[in-house]
Amino acid sequence: MKLSARAFKYGDDINTDYIISGKYKFKSTDMEAMAVHAMEELDADYYAKVKPEGGFLVAGTNFGMGSSREQAPLVLIHSNTKAILAKSFARIFFRNAINTGLPVVECDTDLIDDGDALEVDLEAGVVRNLTKGTEIPFPPLPPVMATLLADGGLVEHFKKHGGFAL
Amino acid sequence: MTDGRGKTTAEKIFSAHSGTDAVAGDIVVADVDFVMGQDGTSPLAIRALERMGVDKVFDPAKVAVVMDHSSPSPIEGVSALHTIMRDFGKRTGAKVYDVGCGVCHQLIPEQGHVVPGDLMVGCDSHTCTYGAVNVFSTGVGSTDGAAAMAAGKLWFKVPETMRFTLNGELPAGVFSKDIILHIAGMIGADGATYMAMEFDGPVIDALSVDARMTISNMAIEVGAKAGLMRADAKTLAWYEGRGSRTPAPVDPDADATYAVAHTLDLSALSPQVAKPHAVDNVSPIAEVEGTPIQQGFVGTCTNGRLEDLGIAAGILAGRKVHPDVRFIVAPASKQILLDAMAAGYIQTLVEAGAAVVTPGCGPCVGTHNGVPSDGENVISTANRNFKGRMGNSNAFVYLGSPATVAASVIEGRITDPRKYFTGGAL
Known part of the structure; x- marks a missing residue:
């Protein structure tokens, strides 16, 4: 799968409270409505900027630290975020992203600036920075996670196989 | 193996x-x-x-x-x-x-x-x-x-x-x-x-x-x-x-x-406080002592247990919460609330000025029970102090032990609780 979009770049240690605040996540299970608040704590315009044409959320280390809320990857998906590129991820967010079908790429994001045009090739394990004309390799997902992502997330995996088929 | x-x-x-x-x-x-x-x-x-x-x-x-x-x-x-x-x-x-x-x-x-x-x-x-x-x-x-x-x-x-x-x-x-x-x-x-x-x-x-x-x-x-x-x-x-x-x-x-x-050897450890807006932004209490606070909170899955309520009650017994401070207490379970009542802790805390809320997460997650106002400082026993965590992005959350919170709500500023433990007991 190849994905193309612009980079929207943020910093280290972005926690799930910043991705979607607790004060919103308890209001409903309507992720489309909740998505307008995605990343609000760091960038109030995130939804307005990313939703129309899609984008890659690019960050530093420990992206998605904190709470287990699955609303975090869901509001990013519903704000048209195509994938997250970060130097490292917090464990629970990483699983939640795979389970909900949001690609996560662990790579050297120092080589990406805000606004760069990127192409992410998940099978080849390479991020092509079209603005800079450079390539950033990344290790492929372990087979279990690649299977879940290829099936479209854990719910679709269960529907397809009637349970775990890993 | x-x-x-x-x-x-x-x-x-x-x-x-x-x-x-x-x-x-x-x-x-x-x-x-x-x-x-x-x-x-x-x-x-x-x-x-x-x-x-x-x-x-x-x-x-x-x-x-x-x-x-x-x-x-x-x-x-x-x-x-x-x-x-x-x-x-x-x-x-x-x-x-x-x-x-x-x-x-x-x-x-x-x-x-x-x-x-x-x-x-x-x-x-x-x-x-x-x-x-x-x-x-x-x-x-x-x-x-x-x-x-x-x-x-x-x-x-x-x-x-x-x-x-x-x-x-x-x-x-x-x-x-x-x-x-x-x-x-x-x-x-x-x-x-x-x-x-x-x-x-x-x-x-x-x-x-x-x-x-x-x-x-x-x-x-x-x-x-x-x-x-x-x-x-x-x-x-x-x-x-x-x-x-x-x-x-x-x-x-x-x-x-x-x-x-x-x-680690912890024999010389002093009370520690996590400062806004990160849990790893930690310093010994001496560095933040005196910071004014408007709200204190004892509770949560971190520190809402019977021993925690007992520590807070021990410090607050016969004393009063500062008039400019709201002090919220949320026992971590109904059983803890019952045990704390039997031990007299709840009586002591309420007499000192605490507002005891329903057993549960209390104001930790910013949904209810004590959302701070703009510019306010909170000293809390919770586990997270991210910006906006307690429901207001313009508030500042400090994390400490139940003893640190209890000592702080008395004086209306972040206070080293060790003075209440001279001689090794309350």
């Missing part, structure tokens, strides 16, 4: 639950002994089950949903989420802990749903709390929780382990909260990412089960998957009268392989 090396607690528990010879780095599908969700996460898990086409749980006695984060409901949207959870309980037979029962991370061990040696997952990041009673418990998202509720199993990467051996003797007025804040400051918010932590040594041995839970609770704040301790005589005594199953404690092998091993 095909490679002849000893195993960590995590490797042993995953081996036993997956029927494999599991070592760090392996990916295993393992049986879980219990699955839990709370009101911020269960509704999504229930929806995921519906989308999977699953209409029952693998074992109704091994699944619980808890209304604690926003409970009693402050708005109609939350009321609807609670209704989804109650209906799920009726439909599947899963246990429902309704309004007023308490925080999930107190209830799951307190009500005996897990015992030493178990493997369990919960749809809440602080599920790592029960590592203190030798349970490999870890937080997962709602879809993982749904899969575990449906299948009674889940896939896991067996983690490497970071060991902390804690030597010495804690000074009077210094508590387990100060230890874990100190460690968070030392290794940082991603210091143990993807790893299990194991805590041992004379300092852990000397702590009560309540106090140990404070440390394991905050393992996630350094990115860890679990915060494990041995089950000793105190643990087993704590389990007398609870638990539907017999504890099967798991000790690490003496020659277990650790990714990292830290040895």
Whole structure:
């Protein structure tokens, strides 16, 4: 799968409270409505900027630290975020992203600036920075996670196989 | 032990639950002994089950949903989420802990749903709390929780382990909260990412089960998957009268392989405070002493237990909360509220000026029970102080022990509690 979009770049240690605040996540299970608040704590315009044409959320280390809320990857998906590129991820967010079908790429994001045009090739394990004309390799997902992502997330995996088929 | 090396607690528990010879780095599908969700996460898990086409749980006695984060409901949207959870309980037979029962991370061990040696997952990041009673418990998202509720199993990467051996003797007025804040400051918010932590040594041995839970609770704040301790005589005594199953404690092998091993002497540790807006932004209390506060909070899955309420009551007995400070207390469970009433703690706290709210998460998550105003400072026993965490992005949250909070609400500014412990007692 190849994905193309612009980079929207943020910093280290972005926690799930910043991705979607607790004060919103308890209001409903309507992720489309909740998505307008995605990343609000760091960038109030995130939804307005990313939703129309899609984008890659690019960050530093420990992206998605904190709470287990699955609303975090869901509001990013519903704000048209195509994938997250970060130097490292917090464990629970990483699983939640795979389970909900949001690609996560662990790579050297120092080589990406805000606004760069990127192409992410998940099978080849390479991020092509079209603005800079450079390539950033990344290790492929372990087979279990690649299977879940290829099936479209854990719910679709269960529907397809009637349970775990890993 | 095909490679002849000893195993960590995590490797042993995953081996036993997956029927494999599991070592760090392996990916295993393992049986879980219990699955839990709370009101911020269960509704999504229930929806995921519906989308999977699953209409029952693998074992109704091994699944619980808890209304604690926003409970009693402050708005109609939350009321609807609670209704989804109650209906799920009726439909599947899963246990429902309704309004007023308490925080999930107190209830799951307190009500005996897990015992030493178990493997369990919960749809809440602080599920790592029960590592203190030798349970490999870890937080997962709602879809993982749904899969575990449906299948009674889940896939896991067996983690490497970071060991902390804690030597010495804690000074009077210094508590387990100060230890874990100190460690968070030392290794940082991603210091143990993807790893299990194991805590041992004379300092852990000397702590009560309540106090140990404070440390394991905050393992996630350094990115860890679990915060494990041995089950000793105190643990087993704590389990007398609870638990539907017999504890099967798991000790690490003496020659277990650790990714990292830290040895700390805590005999000179001072009270620690995490400053806004990060849990690893920690300093000794001397650096923040005197900072004015407008709200204090004792409660949460970190520090809402009987011992915590007792420490706060001990300091506040015969004293008054500063007139410019709101002081909120949320017992972690109904049983703790009852025990604290029997011990006289609640009487003492209310007479001092505390507002006692429903057992549950209280104002920790910013949904109800005490959202601070713009520009205000809060001193709290919770585990997170991210910007906006308590519902207002323009407020500032400091984290400390129940003693630090109690001492601070008396003076209206962050205060070193050790002066109340001269001579080693209150």
